[in-house]
Amino acid sequence: MHSKIVAIILAAMMFISAAVVFSSSDDSDAEDPETITIEGYVASENGTALASKDVFIEDPLSSTKKGTTDSNGKFSITMDKPTDVSNLRIYIVYEGNYNYKIISAPQGIELLGMPEDDHTKLSLDLTKFPLSGSTYTLADNLLHAIQVANATSAITVHVVGKNSKELYGAKISLYDGQKLMASGTTDYDGICELTSSIIYDTYRLVIKCNGYDDYDSELVVNYPEVLPEITLTEKQAPTFLGLTTYHVLMLFGVILGLALVVISYILVARNWKGMQED
Secondary structure (H helix, E strand, C coil), rough: HHHHHHHHHHHHHHHHHHHHHHHHHHHHHCCCCCCEEEEEECCCCCCEEECEEEEECCCCCCCCEEEEECCCCCCEEEEECCCCCCCCEEEEEEEECEEEEEEHHHHCECCCCCCEEEEEEEEEEEHHEEEEEEEECCCHHHHEEEEEEEEEEEEEEEEEEEEECCCCCCEEEECCCCCEEEEEECCCCCEEEEEEECCEEEEEEEEEEEEEEEEEEEEEEECEEEEECCCEECCCCCCEECCCCCHHHHHHHHHHHHHHHHHHHHHHHHHHHHHHHC
16 A cells, blocks of 8 residues: 555656646747848849958847848848847948948838048838748848948048138148048138048048148048048248248348448448549
């Protein structure tokens, strides 16, 4: 009798243990986050596939996942399912940076605004795209790819001199290293517009104007902009013993004038004396 009771108790304990293990397994499975996959294509402005471009998809409430386009311009990114699939961000690294302009994109991808913190911001609303299983397809071929190109900008430079006087004829040059990217000359209002294709990047701005010291400074171009007024410094005239060239010449003129007066006086005095002796 006792052996039967012990057997029943042991059997009950085994069932309880199995139930606990099974329950724990279920809880573990339930804690595993559900994932989604996002696929699409990236192409140039002429529709050519862009390979080896890094694509980032960010969930503002969670994390960011990265993918890279293959030789066909296709990317595939798997990430934890966002709480809000309509409020994501997508970034593309183009020509070594995040700054680019969107030529075209599927409905559901929009430019959020001007580049900030070296990122061209794009919103991504997955509810606008077809879902198959756990995969969202942003584009199924290059015809519907995200088409991008280098972002370009125009720069307006305003140059003034002493007393904020607008400087006419100042030569403006924009360099990328030693390479001249754009150049121009200020008008009568001291304005010069550099309208060449200038991508968002860091450059060297050089301004030269007769009678003024050269201006040479780093310039970060993030978007079409009018630069703050740039004031050039007048060149200081060379000095000799604390006197400027102008003052030295004036002093030389005075001394020469006095010398001529003295010489003239001596000559006149001699002639006068000769006349008296005659």
